[in-house]
Amino acid sequence: MPHPFEIREDITVEATPDQVWEAIATGPGISSWFLGRTEVEPAEGGRVRIEMPDWSSEATVTAWKPGRHFAYREDENPDGTFMALEYHVEGNGSSTVVRFVHSGFLGDDWEDEYDALTQGDRMYLEKLGVYLKHFAGRTATFTLFETRENIPRERAWNALRTVTGLGETVSVGDKARITVDGLAPAEGVIDFARLPHWVGVTTDDGFYAFMHAQDSVVIEYSGFGDVDGPAIERAWQSWLTTTFA
Known part of the structure:
Protein backbone atom coordinates (compact mmCIF):
# COMPACT_ATOMS: atom_id res chain seq x y z
CA MET A 1 0.00 0.00 0.00
CA PRO A 2 1.50 3.40 -0.95
CA HIS A 3 2.68 5.46 2.02
CA PRO A 4 2.55 9.29 1.92
CA PHE A 5 5.68 11.25 2.78
CA GLU A 6 6.97 14.80 2.86
CA ILE A 7 10.47 16.18 3.39
CA ARG A 8 11.16 19.90 3.84
CA GLU A 9 14.59 21.48 3.60
CA ASP A 10 16.00 24.93 2.94
CA ILE A 11 19.38 26.38 2.11
CA THR A 12 20.80 29.88 1.75
CA VAL A 13 23.01 30.18 -1.32
CA GLU A 14 25.47 32.80 -2.56
CA ALA A 15 23.58 33.65 -5.74
CA THR A 16 20.82 35.82 -7.14
CA PRO A 17 17.26 34.50 -7.62
CA ASP A 18 17.86 34.50 -11.38
CA GLN A 19 20.97 32.36 -10.98
CA VAL A 20 19.08 29.99 -8.70
CA TRP A 21 16.24 29.73 -11.22
CA GLU A 22 18.64 28.81 -14.00
CA ALA A 23 20.12 26.11 -11.77
CA ILE A 24 16.84 24.54 -10.60
CA ALA A 25 14.47 25.04 -13.54
CA THR A 26 16.50 24.55 -16.75
CA GLY A 27 17.84 21.32 -18.20
CA PRO A 28 21.53 22.36 -18.33
CA GLY A 29 21.34 23.85 -14.84
CA ILE A 30 19.75 20.81 -13.20
CA SER A 31 22.07 18.45 -15.09
CA SER A 32 25.08 20.24 -13.59
CA TRP A 33 24.39 19.31 -9.95
CA PHE A 34 21.45 16.89 -9.68
CA LEU A 35 20.89 13.48 -11.28
CA GLY A 36 21.79 12.62 -14.84
CA ARG A 37 20.74 14.46 -17.97
CA THR A 38 17.61 16.58 -17.50
CA GLU A 39 15.32 18.33 -19.97
CA VAL A 40 12.64 20.84 -18.94
CA GLU A 41 9.82 22.26 -21.04
CA PRO A 42 9.56 25.79 -19.54
CA ALA A 43 5.86 26.18 -18.77
CA GLU A 44 3.21 24.86 -16.43
CA GLY A 45 2.08 21.57 -17.91
CA GLY A 46 5.46 21.09 -19.62
CA ARG A 47 7.38 17.86 -19.31
CA VAL A 48 10.51 17.10 -17.29
CA ARG A 49 12.73 14.19 -18.34
CA ILE A 50 15.64 12.78 -16.35
CA GLU A 51 17.91 10.12 -17.86
CA MET A 52 20.42 8.01 -15.94
CA PRO A 53 22.48 5.05 -17.19
CA ASP A 54 20.05 2.48 -15.76
CA TRP A 55 16.74 4.33 -15.31
CA SER A 56 14.72 7.29 -16.48
CA SER A 57 11.93 9.43 -15.07
CA GLU A 58 9.27 11.66 -16.60
CA ALA A 59 7.21 14.32 -14.85
CA THR A 60 4.87 17.24 -15.43
CA VAL A 61 5.60 20.83 -14.41
CA THR A 62 2.97 21.84 -11.83
CA ALA A 63 4.27 25.34 -10.95
CA TRP A 64 6.17 27.76 -13.19
CA LYS A 65 6.72 31.24 -11.80
CA PRO A 66 10.17 32.30 -13.04
CA GLY A 67 12.50 33.39 -10.29
CA ARG A 68 10.04 32.38 -7.56
CA HIS A 69 8.39 28.95 -7.73
CA PHE A 70 9.13 25.75 -9.67
CA ALA A 71 7.55 22.34 -9.09
CA TYR A 72 7.02 19.08 -10.93
CA ARG A 73 5.27 15.77 -10.27
CA GLU A 74 6.54 12.46 -11.58
CA ASP A 75 4.21 10.23 -13.55
CA GLU A 76 2.44 7.80 -11.21
CA ASN A 77 3.67 4.20 -11.18
CA PRO A 78 1.24 1.26 -11.54
CA ASP A 79 1.36 0.67 -7.77
CA GLY A 80 0.35 4.27 -7.03
CA THR A 81 3.78 5.52 -5.96
CA PHE A 82 5.22 8.80 -7.23
CA MET A 83 7.39 11.72 -6.16
CA ALA A 84 6.95 15.47 -6.48
CA LEU A 85 9.63 18.16 -6.08
CA GLU A 86 9.00 21.82 -5.33
CA TYR A 87 11.30 24.84 -5.01
CA HIS A 88 10.44 28.26 -3.58
CA VAL A 89 13.03 30.97 -4.27
CA GLU A 90 13.30 34.04 -2.00
CA GLY A 91 15.84 36.83 -2.51
CA ASN A 92 17.57 37.90 0.70
CA GLY A 93 19.96 40.78 0.03
CA SER A 94 23.17 39.39 -1.48
CA SER A 95 22.01 35.79 -1.06
CA THR A 96 18.94 33.70 -1.85
CA VAL A 97 16.93 31.25 0.24
CA VAL A 98 15.80 28.07 -1.50
CA ARG A 99 12.94 26.25 0.21
CA PHE A 100 12.56 22.68 -0.99
CA VAL A 101 9.66 20.24 -0.56
CA HIS A 102 9.87 16.58 -1.59
CA SER A 103 6.60 14.67 -1.31
CA GLY A 104 4.55 11.85 -2.77
CA PHE A 105 3.84 8.20 -2.02
CA LEU A 106 6.44 5.49 -1.33
CA GLY A 107 6.11 1.71 -1.63
CA ASP A 108 6.11 -1.14 0.89
CA ASP A 109 9.71 -0.54 2.01
CA TRP A 110 8.90 3.12 2.60
CA GLU A 111 10.87 3.45 5.85
CA ASP A 112 14.24 2.59 4.27
CA GLU A 113 13.41 4.66 1.22
CA TYR A 114 12.38 7.62 3.35
CA ASP A 115 15.64 7.46 5.31
CA ALA A 116 17.63 7.40 2.05
CA LEU A 117 15.66 10.32 0.63
CA THR A 118 16.15 12.35 3.80
CA GLN A 119 19.93 12.04 3.50
CA GLY A 120 19.95 12.42 -0.27
CA ASP A 121 17.79 15.55 -0.36
CA ARG A 122 20.09 17.39 2.01
CA MET A 123 23.16 16.35 0.07
CA TYR A 124 21.74 17.52 -3.25
CA LEU A 125 20.86 20.90 -1.79
CA GLU A 126 24.45 21.18 -0.58
CA LYS A 127 25.58 20.32 -4.12
CA LEU A 128 23.29 23.05 -5.44
CA GLY A 129 24.96 25.51 -3.07
CA VAL A 130 28.44 24.49 -4.24
CA TYR A 131 27.43 24.79 -7.88
CA LEU A 132 26.01 28.28 -7.38
CA LYS A 133 28.98 29.44 -5.31
CA HIS A 134 31.72 28.26 -7.67
CA PHE A 135 30.25 27.45 -11.09
CA ALA A 136 26.97 29.40 -11.51
CA GLY A 137 25.86 29.70 -15.12
CA ARG A 138 28.21 26.98 -16.36
CA THR A 139 27.20 23.55 -17.61
CA ALA A 140 28.81 20.41 -16.23
Missing part, protein backbone atom coordinates in the same frame (compact mmCIF):
# COMPACT_ATOMS: atom_id res chain seq x y z
CA THR A 141 29.68 17.02 -17.58
CA PHE A 142 28.03 14.76 -14.99
CA THR A 143 29.23 11.22 -14.25
CA LEU A 144 28.14 8.70 -11.63
CA PHE A 145 29.86 5.54 -10.43
CA GLU A 146 28.71 3.00 -7.87
CA THR A 147 29.24 -0.47 -6.47
CA ARG A 148 26.45 -3.01 -6.58
CA GLU A 149 27.76 -5.13 -3.72
CA ASN A 150 26.91 -4.77 -0.04
CA ILE A 151 29.87 -2.76 1.24
CA PRO A 152 30.20 -2.34 5.04
CA ARG A 153 30.32 1.28 6.12
CA GLU A 154 33.75 1.11 7.75
CA ARG A 155 35.31 -0.53 4.69
CA ALA A 156 33.73 2.04 2.41
CA TRP A 157 34.98 5.05 4.31
CA ASN A 158 38.46 3.61 4.84
CA ALA A 159 38.78 3.37 1.07
CA LEU A 160 37.26 6.80 0.42
CA ARG A 161 39.57 8.41 2.98
CA THR A 162 42.54 6.90 1.18
CA VAL A 163 41.53 8.11 -2.29
CA THR A 164 40.68 11.62 -1.03
CA GLY A 165 43.50 12.05 1.48
CA LEU A 166 41.10 12.77 4.34
CA GLY A 167 41.65 11.97 7.99
CA GLU A 168 39.47 10.20 10.54
CA THR A 169 37.55 13.39 11.24
CA VAL A 170 36.26 15.56 8.41
CA SER A 171 35.18 19.20 8.60
CA VAL A 172 34.09 21.78 6.07
CA GLY A 173 37.18 23.67 4.92
CA ASP A 174 39.55 20.70 5.24
CA LYS A 175 41.95 20.14 2.37
CA ALA A 176 41.67 17.06 0.18
CA ARG A 177 43.87 15.48 -2.48
CA ILE A 178 42.15 13.09 -4.85
CA THR A 179 44.46 10.45 -6.31
CA VAL A 180 43.12 7.72 -8.56
CA ASP A 181 45.07 5.80 -11.20
CA GLY A 182 44.47 7.15 -14.68
CA LEU A 183 43.78 10.75 -13.64
CA ALA A 184 46.04 13.60 -12.57
CA PRO A 185 45.97 14.27 -8.81
CA ALA A 186 43.50 17.02 -7.90
CA GLU A 187 43.72 19.36 -4.92
CA GLY A 188 40.40 20.26 -3.33
CA VAL A 189 38.53 21.44 -0.27
CA ILE A 190 35.63 19.97 1.70
CA ASP A 191 32.54 22.08 1.01
CA PHE A 192 29.96 19.84 2.70
CA ALA A 193 30.04 16.76 4.90
CA ARG A 194 27.74 14.55 6.93
CA LEU A 195 29.63 11.42 7.88
CA PRO A 196 29.03 8.52 7.70
CA HIS A 197 26.69 9.37 4.84
CA TRP A 198 28.44 11.75 2.45
CA VAL A 199 31.22 14.25 1.86
CA GLY A 200 31.68 16.78 -0.95
CA VAL A 201 35.02 17.90 -2.41
CA THR A 202 35.38 20.92 -4.69
CA THR A 203 38.37 21.18 -7.04
CA ASP A 204 39.38 23.89 -9.50
CA ASP A 205 37.36 22.34 -12.32
CA GLY A 206 34.45 20.58 -10.61
CA PHE A 207 33.06 18.92 -7.53
CA TYR A 208 32.68 15.39 -6.20
CA ALA A 209 30.13 13.82 -3.89
CA PHE A 210 31.35 10.65 -2.16
CA MET A 211 28.60 8.58 -0.52
CA HIS A 212 27.90 5.39 1.36
CA ALA A 213 24.20 4.85 0.72
CA GLN A 214 22.09 1.72 1.13
CA ASP A 215 25.26 -0.37 1.57
CA SER A 216 26.74 0.86 -1.73
CA VAL A 217 29.58 3.25 -2.50
CA VAL A 218 28.45 6.03 -4.84
CA ILE A 219 30.64 8.70 -6.44
CA GLU A 220 29.21 11.61 -8.42
CA TYR A 221 31.31 14.11 -10.32
CA SER A 222 30.33 17.37 -12.03
CA GLY A 223 33.17 18.62 -14.21
CA PHE A 224 33.37 21.98 -15.97
CA GLY A 225 35.43 23.06 -18.96
CA ASP A 226 37.53 20.61 -20.96
CA VAL A 227 36.50 17.38 -19.23
CA ASP A 228 37.38 13.92 -20.59
CA GLY A 229 34.25 12.13 -19.39
CA PRO A 230 35.20 8.66 -20.70
CA ALA A 231 38.65 8.82 -19.04
CA ILE A 232 37.10 9.86 -15.72
CA GLU A 233 34.57 7.05 -15.96
CA ARG A 234 37.23 4.44 -16.75
CA ALA A 235 39.46 5.56 -13.88
CA TRP A 236 36.76 5.57 -11.21
CA GLN A 237 35.08 2.37 -12.35
CA SER A 238 38.47 0.67 -12.28
CA TRP A 239 39.12 2.00 -8.78
CA LEU A 240 35.75 0.78 -7.52
CA THR A 241 36.18 -2.65 -9.10
CA THR A 242 39.70 -3.10 -7.75
CA THR A 243 39.05 -1.66 -4.30
CA PHE A 244 35.86 -3.57 -3.58
CA ALA A 245 36.58 -6.81 -5.43
Whole structure:
Protein backbone atom coordinates (compact mmCIF):
# COMPACT_ATOMS: atom_id res chain seq x y z
CA MET A 1 0.00 0.00 0.00
CA PRO A 2 1.50 3.40 -0.95
CA HIS A 3 2.68 5.46 2.02
CA PRO A 4 2.55 9.29 1.92
CA PHE A 5 5.68 11.25 2.78
CA GLU A 6 6.97 14.80 2.86
CA ILE A 7 10.47 16.18 3.39
CA ARG A 8 11.16 19.90 3.84
CA GLU A 9 14.59 21.48 3.60
CA ASP A 10 16.00 24.93 2.94
CA ILE A 11 19.38 26.38 2.11
CA THR A 12 20.80 29.88 1.75
CA VAL A 13 23.01 30.18 -1.32
CA GLU A 14 25.47 32.80 -2.56
CA ALA A 15 23.58 33.65 -5.74
CA THR A 16 20.82 35.82 -7.14
CA PRO A 17 17.26 34.50 -7.62
CA ASP A 18 17.86 34.50 -11.38
CA GLN A 19 20.97 32.36 -10.98
CA VAL A 20 19.08 29.99 -8.70
CA TRP A 21 16.24 29.73 -11.22
CA GLU A 22 18.64 28.81 -14.00
CA ALA A 23 20.12 26.11 -11.77
CA ILE A 24 16.84 24.54 -10.60
CA ALA A 25 14.47 25.04 -13.54
CA THR A 26 16.50 24.55 -16.75
CA GLY A 27 17.84 21.32 -18.20
CA PRO A 28 21.53 22.36 -18.33
CA GLY A 29 21.34 23.85 -14.84
CA ILE A 30 19.75 20.81 -13.20
CA SER A 31 22.07 18.45 -15.09
CA SER A 32 25.08 20.24 -13.59
CA TRP A 33 24.39 19.31 -9.95
CA PHE A 34 21.45 16.89 -9.68
CA LEU A 35 20.89 13.48 -11.28
CA GLY A 36 21.79 12.62 -14.84
CA ARG A 37 20.74 14.46 -17.97
CA THR A 38 17.61 16.58 -17.50
CA GLU A 39 15.32 18.33 -19.97
CA VAL A 40 12.64 20.84 -18.94
CA GLU A 41 9.82 22.26 -21.04
CA PRO A 42 9.56 25.79 -19.54
CA ALA A 43 5.86 26.18 -18.77
CA GLU A 44 3.21 24.86 -16.43
CA GLY A 45 2.08 21.57 -17.91
CA GLY A 46 5.46 21.09 -19.62
CA ARG A 47 7.38 17.86 -19.31
CA VAL A 48 10.51 17.10 -17.29
CA ARG A 49 12.73 14.19 -18.34
CA ILE A 50 15.64 12.78 -16.35
CA GLU A 51 17.91 10.12 -17.86
CA MET A 52 20.42 8.01 -15.94
CA PRO A 53 22.48 5.05 -17.19
CA ASP A 54 20.05 2.48 -15.76
CA TRP A 55 16.74 4.33 -15.31
CA SER A 56 14.72 7.29 -16.48
CA SER A 57 11.93 9.43 -15.07
CA GLU A 58 9.27 11.66 -16.60
CA ALA A 59 7.21 14.32 -14.85
CA THR A 60 4.87 17.24 -15.43
CA VAL A 61 5.60 20.83 -14.41
CA THR A 62 2.97 21.84 -11.83
CA ALA A 63 4.27 25.34 -10.95
CA TRP A 64 6.17 27.76 -13.19
CA LYS A 65 6.72 31.24 -11.80
CA PRO A 66 10.17 32.30 -13.04
CA GLY A 67 12.50 33.39 -10.29
CA ARG A 68 10.04 32.38 -7.56
CA HIS A 69 8.39 28.95 -7.73
CA PHE A 70 9.13 25.75 -9.67
CA ALA A 71 7.55 22.34 -9.09
CA TYR A 72 7.02 19.08 -10.93
CA ARG A 73 5.27 15.77 -10.27
CA GLU A 74 6.54 12.46 -11.58
CA ASP A 75 4.21 10.23 -13.55
CA GLU A 76 2.44 7.80 -11.21
CA ASN A 77 3.67 4.20 -11.18
CA PRO A 78 1.24 1.26 -11.54
CA ASP A 79 1.36 0.67 -7.77
CA GLY A 80 0.35 4.27 -7.03
CA THR A 81 3.78 5.52 -5.96
CA PHE A 82 5.22 8.80 -7.23
CA MET A 83 7.39 11.72 -6.16
CA ALA A 84 6.95 15.47 -6.48
CA LEU A 85 9.63 18.16 -6.08
CA GLU A 86 9.00 21.82 -5.33
CA TYR A 87 11.30 24.84 -5.01
CA HIS A 88 10.44 28.26 -3.58
CA VAL A 89 13.03 30.97 -4.27
CA GLU A 90 13.30 34.04 -2.00
CA GLY A 91 15.84 36.83 -2.51
CA ASN A 92 17.57 37.90 0.70
CA GLY A 93 19.96 40.78 0.03
CA SER A 94 23.17 39.39 -1.48
CA SER A 95 22.01 35.79 -1.06
CA THR A 96 18.94 33.70 -1.85
CA VAL A 97 16.93 31.25 0.24
CA VAL A 98 15.80 28.07 -1.50
CA ARG A 99 12.94 26.25 0.21
CA PHE A 100 12.56 22.68 -0.99
CA VAL A 101 9.66 20.24 -0.56
CA HIS A 102 9.87 16.58 -1.59
CA SER A 103 6.60 14.67 -1.31
CA GLY A 104 4.55 11.85 -2.77
CA PHE A 105 3.84 8.20 -2.02
CA LEU A 106 6.44 5.49 -1.33
CA GLY A 107 6.11 1.71 -1.63
CA ASP A 108 6.11 -1.14 0.89
CA ASP A 109 9.71 -0.54 2.01
CA TRP A 110 8.90 3.12 2.60
CA GLU A 111 10.87 3.45 5.85
CA ASP A 112 14.24 2.59 4.27
CA GLU A 113 13.41 4.66 1.22
CA TYR A 114 12.38 7.62 3.35
CA ASP A 115 15.64 7.46 5.31
CA ALA A 116 17.63 7.40 2.05
CA LEU A 117 15.66 10.32 0.63
CA THR A 118 16.15 12.35 3.80
CA GLN A 119 19.93 12.04 3.50
CA GLY A 120 19.95 12.42 -0.27
CA ASP A 121 17.79 15.55 -0.36
CA ARG A 122 20.09 17.39 2.01
CA MET A 123 23.16 16.35 0.07
CA TYR A 124 21.74 17.52 -3.25
CA LEU A 125 20.86 20.90 -1.79
CA GLU A 126 24.45 21.18 -0.58
CA LYS A 127 25.58 20.32 -4.12
CA LEU A 128 23.29 23.05 -5.44
CA GLY A 129 24.96 25.51 -3.07
CA VAL A 130 28.44 24.49 -4.24
CA TYR A 131 27.43 24.79 -7.88
CA LEU A 132 26.01 28.28 -7.38
CA LYS A 133 28.98 29.44 -5.31
CA HIS A 134 31.72 28.26 -7.67
CA PHE A 135 30.25 27.45 -11.09
CA ALA A 136 26.97 29.40 -11.51
CA GLY A 137 25.86 29.70 -15.12
CA ARG A 138 28.21 26.98 -16.36
CA THR A 139 27.20 23.55 -17.61
CA ALA A 140 28.81 20.41 -16.23
CA THR A 141 29.68 17.02 -17.58
CA PHE A 142 28.03 14.76 -14.99
CA THR A 143 29.23 11.22 -14.25
CA LEU A 144 28.14 8.70 -11.63
CA PHE A 145 29.86 5.54 -10.43
CA GLU A 146 28.71 3.00 -7.87
CA THR A 147 29.24 -0.47 -6.47
CA ARG A 148 26.45 -3.01 -6.58
CA GLU A 149 27.76 -5.13 -3.72
CA ASN A 150 26.91 -4.77 -0.04
CA ILE A 151 29.87 -2.76 1.24
CA PRO A 152 30.20 -2.34 5.04
CA ARG A 153 30.32 1.28 6.12
CA GLU A 154 33.75 1.11 7.75
CA ARG A 155 35.31 -0.53 4.69
CA ALA A 156 33.73 2.04 2.41
CA TRP A 157 34.98 5.05 4.31
CA ASN A 158 38.46 3.61 4.84
CA ALA A 159 38.78 3.37 1.07
CA LEU A 160 37.26 6.80 0.42
CA ARG A 161 39.57 8.41 2.98
CA THR A 162 42.54 6.90 1.18
CA VAL A 163 41.53 8.11 -2.29
CA THR A 164 40.68 11.62 -1.03
CA GLY A 165 43.50 12.05 1.48
CA LEU A 166 41.10 12.77 4.34
CA GLY A 167 41.65 11.97 7.99
CA GLU A 168 39.47 10.20 10.54
CA THR A 169 37.55 13.39 11.24
CA VAL A 170 36.26 15.56 8.41
CA SER A 171 35.18 19.20 8.60
CA VAL A 172 34.09 21.78 6.07
CA GLY A 173 37.18 23.67 4.92
CA ASP A 174 39.55 20.70 5.24
CA LYS A 175 41.95 20.14 2.37
CA ALA A 176 41.67 17.06 0.18
CA ARG A 177 43.87 15.48 -2.48
CA ILE A 178 42.15 13.09 -4.85
CA THR A 179 44.46 10.45 -6.31
CA VAL A 180 43.12 7.72 -8.56
CA ASP A 181 45.07 5.80 -11.20
CA GLY A 182 44.47 7.15 -14.68
CA LEU A 183 43.78 10.75 -13.64
CA ALA A 184 46.04 13.60 -12.57
CA PRO A 185 45.97 14.27 -8.81
CA ALA A 186 43.50 17.02 -7.90
CA GLU A 187 43.72 19.36 -4.92
CA GLY A 188 40.40 20.26 -3.33
CA VAL A 189 38.53 21.44 -0.27
CA ILE A 190 35.63 19.97 1.70
CA ASP A 191 32.54 22.08 1.01
CA PHE A 192 29.96 19.84 2.70
CA ALA A 193 30.04 16.76 4.90
CA ARG A 194 27.74 14.55 6.93
CA LEU A 195 29.63 11.42 7.88
CA PRO A 196 29.03 8.52 7.70
CA HIS A 197 26.69 9.37 4.84
CA TRP A 198 28.44 11.75 2.45
CA VAL A 199 31.22 14.25 1.86
CA GLY A 200 31.68 16.78 -0.95
CA VAL A 201 35.02 17.90 -2.41
CA THR A 202 35.38 20.92 -4.69
CA THR A 203 38.37 21.18 -7.04
CA ASP A 204 39.38 23.89 -9.50
CA ASP A 205 37.36 22.34 -12.32
CA GLY A 206 34.45 20.58 -10.61
CA PHE A 207 33.06 18.92 -7.53
CA TYR A 208 32.68 15.39 -6.20
CA ALA A 209 30.13 13.82 -3.89
CA PHE A 210 31.35 10.65 -2.16
CA MET A 211 28.60 8.58 -0.52
CA HIS A 212 27.90 5.39 1.36
CA ALA A 213 24.20 4.85 0.72
CA GLN A 214 22.09 1.72 1.13
CA ASP A 215 25.26 -0.37 1.57
CA SER A 216 26.74 0.86 -1.73
CA VAL A 217 29.58 3.25 -2.50
CA VAL A 218 28.45 6.03 -4.84
CA ILE A 219 30.64 8.70 -6.44
CA GLU A 220 29.21 11.61 -8.42
CA TYR A 221 31.31 14.11 -10.32
CA SER A 222 30.33 17.37 -12.03
CA GLY A 223 33.17 18.62 -14.21
CA PHE A 224 33.37 21.98 -15.97
CA GLY A 225 35.43 23.06 -18.96
CA ASP A 226 37.53 20.61 -20.96
CA VAL A 227 36.50 17.38 -19.23
CA ASP A 228 37.38 13.92 -20.59
CA GLY A 229 34.25 12.13 -19.39
CA PRO A 230 35.20 8.66 -20.70
CA ALA A 231 38.65 8.82 -19.04
CA ILE A 232 37.10 9.86 -15.72
CA GLU A 233 34.57 7.05 -15.96
CA ARG A 234 37.23 4.44 -16.75
CA ALA A 235 39.46 5.56 -13.88
CA TRP A 236 36.76 5.57 -11.21
CA GLN A 237 35.08 2.37 -12.35
CA SER A 238 38.47 0.67 -12.28
CA TRP A 239 39.12 2.00 -8.78
CA LEU A 240 35.75 0.78 -7.52
CA THR A 241 36.18 -2.65 -9.10
CA THR A 242 39.70 -3.10 -7.75
CA THR A 243 39.05 -1.66 -4.30
CA PHE A 244 35.86 -3.57 -3.58
CA ALA A 245 36.58 -6.81 -5.43
